[in-house]
Amino acid sequence: MAIFPKSWTTPRVELDKASKIWLTIASFAIPLLLWSLVSYVPFLWHPDIKVTDPGNVSYFREGTLVKKEIFEREVDKRLAIKGENPANIPQGIPANPVYLPAPHEVALAMYTAFTTPPKRFNEPWLHQSLWHSVQIIFWGFFWSMVFGVPLGILAGTYDSASRIIEPFTEFFRYLPAPAFGALAVAILGIYDAPKIAIIFIGTFFQMVLIVATTTRKLNMALVEAALTLGCKGKSLIRRVILPGVLPDLFRDMRILLGWAWTYLIVAELIGTSSGITWFITQQARYKNFDNVFAAILMIGILGIVTDMILAKLGKRMFPWHNAG
């Protein structure tokens, strides 16, 4: 009856090490397996036909992808003619549309995308585009933190600050950041500044509210203990509230940083397209969808690696947190 080990189905119990590793691997292996199945098993999906021999169909070329119905119609047309030369009948193999490259093609593209020089000499290499994106994220998020964290902590500490800060923030966070694109360009020009502004708008308002909520969750007993020890006002914030919420703040920032990446794509489209988004749109235009996938995966890898580093760092910096 037990399909899974008991520890897998016990609520909120830490798994053994082997299970953890297996499940983590499976977490990536399952989507990859599905993708591989669809890509390599010819009878799964494969809505198109890749022409291997165009026969005498005038608009078929070797290697072109055509819809299955169209291909079959052409074949049927020729089969209907008695004594038709078999060489005139087109040949082909089932294929997936161009926008779903197989895993190995994407894997190859991951490598070649970096080694292929840009089409025009003044265009950036892929690693330059990526680096540009990272900088946009960094500065947008940096300015968000510079203003968002102090405001959030204030709002979480003083009810008065909460009343003056939070209602407007709550309203503003419903305004979609991309909607400010045109405005940002008009004010800040067409280069990086409006892009940084979009990241800022996309994360700042959420950040204030999340930091305020986190701050409010700090155990009141700690604040009261500090008060009875003669600590109040600015030094209360500096010595008790800030260090007390720091581990949770750190976790909040990790989550918000993920959001910053989602705003990146919109941000990079406004003004002059740039960074990884420029690369993606460029490659999509040339129908190099393997490169598009590779770029998307790179964003994912960059994101998860940053997050893993930050998580490790967090454990290092806050050893007391969630212990005991």
Next chain:
Amino acid sequence: MTETTMNIENAHPLDKWVTPEIAARNDRIEIRPVALEIKQLHKSFEHKGKVNKVLNGIDFTTHKREFICVVGPSGCGKSTLARLVAGLEQKESGHILVEGKEVTEPGPDRGMVFQSYSLFPWMSVKQNVMFGLTQAGMARNTAEAEALQWIDLVGLSKFVDAYPHQLSGGMKQRVAIIRALANQPKILLMDEPFAALDPKNRLKMQQYLLEIWRNIDITIFFITHDLDEAIYLADRILVLDANPGRVKEVVKVPLPRPRADDTLLTEEFLATKAYLESLVHPPETEEEESMEDKLSMVRMVPVNAEVPDIY
């Protein structure tokens, strides 16, 4: 309760245990300067428009270096009273004077120890104890030296650099106590500080506390619901009445100082306990009736045939 106590009218039932030495000590306490004075203190909480009167005209005075325990039924406002003295709650009306000065906000002259240990989890034991000292502007080195002395006093020298999550409940509470005491407050407010400890550790902590109290200049205001604890520790016990909280009686504990290890078994101790019991839990309450209802319900539950009766 013995026959004699029932028969004597007017005289206080505990009077007969007050030896001349105890009486003399009580007199000595009363001529000391006043440490804390509470006058006609009222406090209500408002919840969804309904006003809940919690403290109704509390009058109480303690003298310097007195050990006061506060007992009373649950919800009678013991914690609220301590928090008012600490300045963590705002009073509705009345006065709270600490050495003659009106209490308006929390301050280092009134230390507080909570039941939940409330140590700063990101600070080591030493840093926790130093917290109030550096806050008051003491130089780091001096504060550190002083903190180490305090830590040594409660036998935690091995744990100076440990973090709170590495300590047991009793150890945490010792740190919390010395963290408050290092500030040299005039009054130490303690809200059921040992309630979460097992009996053995609790007794040890009580002895620690008495030893510390004997050696430094401090008035202790100790809240508990454990009558044994209150009698063992206190010079006087403030008994509060519930709904709304009023002073029911202030009981002078008729036990000599220092308290002997076997104090808890003496006749005077048991008599004091019986008397307090009658104050705190007057016979026949509604709660007891509702308990009876529950008991009869339990009997209706089917019983495992292998064990038909637990008696």
